Amino acid sequence: MEQHPDFLWRNPSPKWSYDVVIVGAGGHGLATAYYLAKNHGITNVAVLEKGWLAGGNMARNTAIIRSNYLWDESAGIYEHALQLWEGLSEELDYDILFSQRGVLNLAHTLGDVREGSRRVNANRLNGVDAEWLTPEQVKEFCPIVNVDPGVRYPVLGATLQPRGGIAKHDHVAWAYARGADRLGVDLVQGCEVTGFVRDGDRVIGVETNRGPIRAGAVALASAGHSSVLASLAGIRLPIQSHPLQALVSELLEPVHPCVVMSNHVHVYVSQAHKGELVMGAGIDPFNSYSQRGSVHVIEHQLAAALELFPIFGHAHVLRTWGGIVDVSPDASPIIGQTPLEGLYVNCGWGTGGFKATPASGWVYAHTIATGEPHVLNRPFGLDRFTTGALIDEHGAAAVAH
Amino acid sequence: MLLIRCPWCGDRDEVEFSYGGQAGVSYPDDPEALTDAQWAEYVFVRDNPRGPYAERWVHTNGCRRWFDTVRHTVTHEFLGEGS
Numbered sequence: 241m242e243q244h245p246d247f248l249w250r251n252p253s254p255k256w257s258y259d260v261v262i263v264g265a266g267g268h269g270l271a272t273a274y275y276l277a278k279n280h281g282i283t284n285v286a287v288l289e290k291g292w293l294a295g296g297n298m299a300r301n302t303a304i305i306r307s308n309y310l311w312d313e314s315a316g317i318y319e320h321a322l323q324l325w326e327g328l329s330e331e332l333d334y335d336i337l338f339s340q341r342g343v344l345n346l347a348h349t350l351g352d353v354r355e356g357s358r359r360v361n362a363n364r365l366n367g368v369d370a371e372w373l374t375p376e377q378v379k380e381f382c383p384i385v386n387v388d389p390g391v392r393y394p395v396l397g398a399t400l401q402p403r404g405g406i407a408k409h410d411h412v413a414w415a416y417a418r419g420a421d422r423l424g425v426d427l428v429q430g431c432e433v434t435g436f437v438r439d440g441d442r443v444i445g446v447e448t449n450r451g452p453i454r455a456g457a458v459a460l461a462s463a464g465h466s467s468v469l470a471s472l473a474g475i476r477l478p479i480q481s482h483p484l485q486a487l488v489s490e491l492l493e494p495v496h497p498c499v500v501m502s503n504h505v506h507v508y509v510s511q512a513h514k515g516e517l518v519m520g521a522g523i524d525p526f527n528s529y530s531q532r533g534s535v536h537v538i539e540h541q542l543a544a545a546l547e548l549f550p551i552f553g554h555a556h557v558l559r560t561w562g563g564i565v566d567v568s569p570d571a572s573p574i575i576g577q578t579p580l581e582g583l584y585v586n587c588g589w590g591t592g593g594f595k596a597t598p599a600s601g602w603v604y605a606h607t608i609a610t611g612e613p614h615v616l617n618r619p620f621g622l623d624r625f626t627t628g629a630l631i632d633e634h635g636a637a638a639v640a641h
Numbered sequence: 642m643l644l645i646r647c648p649w650c651g652d653r654d655e656v657e658f659s660y661g662g663q664a665g666v667s668y669p670d671d672p673e674a675l676t677d678a679q680w681a682e683y684v685f686v687r688d689n690p691r692g693p694y695a696e697r698w699v700h701t702n703g704c705r706r707w708f709d710t711v712r713h714t715v716t717h718e719f720l721g722e723g724s
Contacts, residue, residue, distance in 0.1 A: 310718035337677040384706075430700045449659040480662070524658040526643070529715050533711050534642045569685045 248414050249293075249421035254428045254453050260608055261446055261471060263433050265289035266298040267409070267594065268586060269461035270416035270427075272600020272608070274332075280609035282567060285425045286455075288448060290432035294413030300563035301533075301594040302486050302520045304499050305512060306343040306404035308363050308370055309636040313619040314572065315366035320616055321599030322403060328598060334415035336407045336500050337513055341498045342384060343404030344373070346548070348393040348504040350435075355635055356399045360603045363401070369399045382498050384551050391547055393505050393587070404499060406510050409594060418602070422506035427596035436473045436583070443473065443583040459584040459608050464529065464564025466587035475578055477587065479566045482523040483533035484591050487541075487560040490517035495551065502634070517555060519545055522639050523565060533562045540611050558582035565590050570630040571637040575604055576613050576621040584608055585622070591639040643717060647700045648708050661697030663687040664709040692719055 254358045260276060262269045265287045276282045289295075305325055307318035331335050347353045356372065361626040363370035378398045387395045428450075437445035437452055447453040462469050462482030493602055496511040509519045521541035524533035538560055545552055568574055572598070575586045586604045589596060603614035613621065624630055643655040669683055671676055688694065694714050699707045711720040 465691070466692050471690075476682070476686050477689070478681075478687075480687060480689050481691075526696055526712070526715050527662075527689060527696070528717065530717060534655055536642060536654075625685045626677045630678075 248418040249427050252303065252428060254286055254288070254426065254431060254450055254477045256447070257454035258426070259456045260455055261285075261427060261457070262287045262459045262461055262527065263327060263446070264296075264460065264462035265293045265417070265427055265429065265465060266296050266461065266599040267413055267416065267591070268418075268600045268604070269292065270294070270413060271597050272422055272459060272586070272604045273420040273425045274416045274423070274606035275601045276609060277420060277425055280379045281606060282609055283424035285420075285428050286422070286453065287425060288431045288433055288446070288453075289427070289429045290529055292429050293417055293427060294410065295457045297563040297565065297593065298413050299332060299408055302508065302518050303346040303406045303409045303512070303594060304501070305338070305407055305595040305596070306342065306401050306405070307368050307498075308343070308345070308359060308399060308401045308404070309633055310359050310362050311631050312366060313631045313635065314633050314636065315363065315368050317603065317616045317620070318596060318598050319366065319368050319521070323595040324598035324602065326403075328412070328415070330375065332415035332419045336411045336415055336417065337406065338407040339402050339513070340405040341469065342381065342500065343401045343499040344377070346395050346397045346502040347397045347503065348395065348506070350396075352358055353396050356397065359636060360399050369401055369403050371402070372399050373398045380441060382496070382500055384495055384549050384552055385500060386410065386548055393547070404565050406499060406512070408513060415612065433469060434472070439588065440578075446585055452525065455582075457582050457584060457608050459604065460539055461586050461604070462565050463587065463589065463593065466566050466585065470585065471577070473578070473580055473583060475554065475580065477612040479574075479588055480527055481529055481564050482526070482567055483528045483530065483562040484520070484523045484565045485533040485537055485560060485562045486518065487538060488512070488519075489517040489552075489555040489556050490558045492517065492555060499504060500548065505547060507541040507544035507548065509545055509549065510520040516558065517552065520639075524562075524565065529564055530560050531564055532578065567591070569625065573600070573620050575600070575617040576607055578622065590637065592637055646710070646719060647697060647703060647706075647723070648722070649706060650700060650703045653703060657700060657702040658698045659701045661699055661707065664695040664697045691715060
């Protein structure tokens with residue numbers, strides 16, 4: 241890998257005023273800043289980060305990228321993301337190590353088979369690449385998967401999205417950060433938003449630990465802490481914050497050629513570029529902001545991993561960690577205007593935000609720049625919880641909520 | 642792993658319990674009188690504080706009874722019985 245320069249972006253102090261202030265320098269916040277500057281020419285932008293750049297869920301996800309969601313609205317936004325991923329290294333002139341090694345979603349019951357088959361058809365109708373594989377084809381695609389029919393939950397088939405895969409999450413954050421910085425965006429770390437400056441029903445700035453900052457628009461991109469920030473503006477979001485844990489093994493020789501996800505025995509596994517097995521599963525059930533979860537959740541996913549991959553019995557867990565994910569009632573994101581003029585929200589990505597990073601930034605930037613949602617995020621507004629037009633993706637989210 | 646105090650069985654491992662979310666959310670007295678926004682609030686919106694949180698648990702693998710408690714969502718410390 242090439243040597244990095246010491247600094248990829250400036251480390252400015254905040255100015256007193258910006259056209260747009262984005263709260264949260266994770267992947268979505270950084271991508272939003274980049275596309276505000278690149279697509280809309282809005283460069284007087286600050287991204288405020290209470291900690292350090294991309295140190296939240298952007299540093300904690302399992303880096304899986306796919307677009308095989310069930311509903312048209314989701315296929316639209318996630319497939320837009322996937323198409324942006326396919327050109328992102330070139331766009332940002334930075335190798336994000338995007339590897340389209342294919343994503344398998346295993347079926348272990350007749351219900352899984354029917355749901356998976358339906359999803360393949362739905363995906364194809366939406367122009368998303370999808371195939372149905374028999375157990376033999378699963379074995380061919382990923383030889384280390386145990387397809388023995390004698391196990392408790394045998395593999396009965398799988399969906400395959402060949403264009404899915406993984407990317408190097410840190411590189412993605414650094415690439416967007418450098419790109420935004422070069423276009424004039426201020427990335428301000430160690431700057432915590434503690435309140436909002438209001439003029440009636442309009443938000444005209446933020447209070448921070450480094451003083452007040454005026455803004456033409458304020459855009460939240462703060463994932464698990466979205467409820468806390470929104471409450472400072474008197475807004476209640478339909479979000480619950482939960483720990484989502486993941487783990488890695490020690491570095492191993494290449495053994496796992498793709499991404500395997502299983503809703504039913506419940507684990508998802510890939511092998512990172514360096515060689516560690518990266519695994520995740522469901523959220524811890526209780527609300528938490530602690531960035532840690534309970535060990536029985538880890539035990540459960542390891543048991544699932546061992547049934548699917550007996551070869552992993554030789555591997556050791558090197559490290560486990562948790563992030564705080566913002567779970568919405570329908571497992572779909574909330575992107576758009578809030579009841580307060582000048583305040584925008586992008587949250588509710590829950591367990592699956594990483595894969596959406598480019599499209600999330602793309603449509604959020606459009607929404608902020610024009611004051612109107614992009615066609616791809618129009619269905620994902622806060623109003624859907626009142627109209628009832630939910631986008632229920634609990635199945636395709638592939639993670640228990 | 643949380644150690645959770647069931648009011649009837651005492652301290653037990655988290656694996657014996659299931660989570661019930663926010664405590665004290667009652668069914669609207671007159672659902673038909675609610676606007677769509679008020680109904681949405683009842684169905685979809687719950688408190689999500691960073692700090693003390695009044696919540697429900699059920700001792701699924703024990704006495705199977707529900708109870709309310711207050712837990713801190715950062716430290717996970719149980720702070721006493723809920724309302």
